[in-house]
Amino acid sequence: MSLIRIIVSAIYVVAQVLLVRPSLVEGRQTRNLLTGTLGHHHDTDLPRFAEEIQNVTVSVGRDALLACVVDNLRHYKVAWVRVDTQTILSIHQNVITQNPRISLTYNDHRSWYLHIKDVQEVDRGWYMCQVNTDPMKSRQGYVQVVVPPSIITKETSTDMVVREASNVTLTCKATGYPEPYVMWRREDGKNINYNGESVNVVDGEVLHIVKISRLHMGAYLCIASNGVPPSVSKRVSLRVQFPPMLSIPNQLEGAYIGQDVTLECHTEAYPNSINYWTTERGDMIVSGNSVSGDKYEAISTDSGYNKYMMLKIRNVGPKDFGSYKCVAQNSLGGTDGVIKLDGKSRNDNKKDNL
Known part of the structure; x- marks a missing residue:
């Protein structure tokens, strides 16, 4: 003693x-x-x-x-x-x-x-x-x-970048008295594809995703509460890497002489891809350059890992008919798709308008 x-x-x-x-x-x-x-x-x-x-x-x-x-x-x-x-x-x-x-x-x-x-x-x-x-x-x-609850930073996951189809585990540890209740949810409020089910909230300290896909990409919130205000949260950004994928709404477009026409191409990639158009001969099309003048206008719109590409061809002439290629490349690979532009007569145009 x-x-x-x-x-x-x-x-x-x-x-x-x-x-x-x-x-x-x-x-x-x-x-x-x-x-x-x-x-x-x-x-x-x-x-x-x-x-x-x-x-x-x-x-x-x-x-x-x-x-x-x-x-x-x-x-x-x-x-x-x-x-x-x-x-x-x-x-x-x-x-x-x-x-x-x-x-x-x-x-x-x-x-x-x-x-x-x-x-x-x-x-x-x-x-x-x-x-x-x-x-x-x-x-x-x-x-x-x-x-009140407090999240233990050293024992909680930080921002992650993973390859698609891999397994991912996010962990969140919290202290407080009474012992805090911990849950995971997406910051944007969307459901989580979890164990084959679509759920809004995953209970517990661990969020384990099997064969992660690009649909899982986003910011996740770990929320801890125990009835003693305030509740606390930790934001974890989850990025899923995958090579570019490409889809073309219309692989065949028709235009008559003198018409303006727009070609469309949709791509998905992370990290973000470098996207561009080429002619049938393989020449890169650059919007508004000295060679092309005002002939072409290339527009690209991003939405997350999605990219919407448009190529507007003004005052179509006989030399403009042929194949055009949209290309997407990132550090994991590349892909391309072909759109064929055919000519049509004025009579075809009148039929289309009937």
Whole structure:
């Protein structure tokens, strides 16, 4: 046993003796006049607790207050004791503990208040209010210290870039009291394709995706909550790499001499691909350059990993008929698609308008 524990135990024993002594003296002085024997006061003469000590729930860092209300205290004394450690906190009007966060106030010799400032988790537990009657009377109250959730950064996944068809595991760890509930969801609110089902939320610390696809790409939120505000979240960006893929709505386009025509090509790729058009001879088409002039206008619109390509050919002439190729390339590979532009007569155009 350490020296400090011995000293604390000694103080506790002495204090208990001091607390009990008045009741013993009172007992000796109380004599039954009919029998001449020693006796005790009736219960109605002894101190009594006016109410139960209310349990307190407080967030860490806030202040807690326990109230002990005693009627008919007279010359008896009140003490506050930490039950689990048997530490004496106060004896009557004196604070005994060396904990600077604990203080005592009292009112009319009836209400005795134990104050705990800047409550910490170590303060969680039972507290006893004692009155030194013989036998001792006491009441207990519980201080519940709750802690808002906090995400453990070192044990939580960060932004990831993975190859399509691989397995991915996102992990999120959180602390708090009570133990936080952790869930995953997409930041954009879309459902998650998870274990063959489309779900909005995945419960638990781990989000494990088998054979990830480009549809899983996006930002995910790990959210931790335990009923103690505020809830917290961590954002994890998930990027899925795959080589370019290409689709062409119309592989055959027709135009008459002098008409403007637009060719369309859709691509998907991550990392973002380099997209361009070439002629049948393999020459790259650059919009508005000195060679092509205003003949061509190439437009590209991005939406995530999708890219929408258009090639507008103005004032189509006989030399413009033939094949055009849209090309997409990134670090993982490349792909291309061919669109054939055929000529049609004015009569064909009139038929189309009928």
